[in-house]
Amino acid sequence: MSALSRDDVAHVAMLARIQLSEDELDRLAGQLDQIVGWVGQVNEVAAADVPPMSHPLPLVNVTRPDEVRPSLSQEDALANAPEAEDSRFAVPRILDED
Template sequence: MSGLSRDDVAHVATLARIHLNDDELDTMAGQLDQIVEWVGQISEVAAADVPPMSHPLPLTNVTRPDEVRECLSAEEALSGAPASEEDRFAVPRILDED
């Protein structure tokens, strides 16, 4: 058992800028301790002859090759836009920051 303490969880929460109250810290300490224990069990089962993988089936990249082709000019792309400015789409500001 890893023995994650309530203080460990509080420290990680502070680093992540997550505010947890006392009850949440107690709950999270137990839950995270269980998760770390389960990961440890999985690590024990993993055999040295099994290579690490991101997917159980072999995958092949099925994307098309990247080829240079003709594309719309800025004027054509912006022709249907309700508003444009300096060859860009003009949209309402959502943040009050400069």
Template sequence: MSNLSRDDVAHVAMLARIQLEDHELDRLAGQLDQIVDWVGQVNEIAAADVPPMSHPLPLANVSREDEVRPSLAQEQALANAPAAQDGRFGVPRILDEE
């Protein structure tokens, strides 16, 4: 089906910013030609009734449900904080308010 030349491979290598030697261009021309042929075979096999998909397996959300559970009281959470202010953690200001 496809006949990639040495110049085609050199052009693709230039676009990818890959420097190839002459012997590499000859070897890769044959290999890339085979890859293009295989992709062509896949396109021939793909049926029109098969919808395109992003993943071969269905994805499911694995997050747990939110539920209220016992936790620290505000005083306990702030007990070891380096700085606390108005019942919250105190942190250094990173933005200037104008």
């Protein structure tokens, strides 16, 4: 018997704004119960001497230094623009002013 009921699955689906059929609720109740069980197994194996980590390998963020470099002038940037207005790109309005 599943520890997670159909009502539990329906509640989680409602929170996630997912519409599920009756068959999907039945099927997912068992699947989610298995997932919760597997997470429980991982929690049992986790030892106090193992530090929490987000990735098993040490990762270093590789970025270049933020240095000022020459770039396009405003006129060059707008040279091929379909429309420009007040020294800026002109684009169609997508939002109302309300």
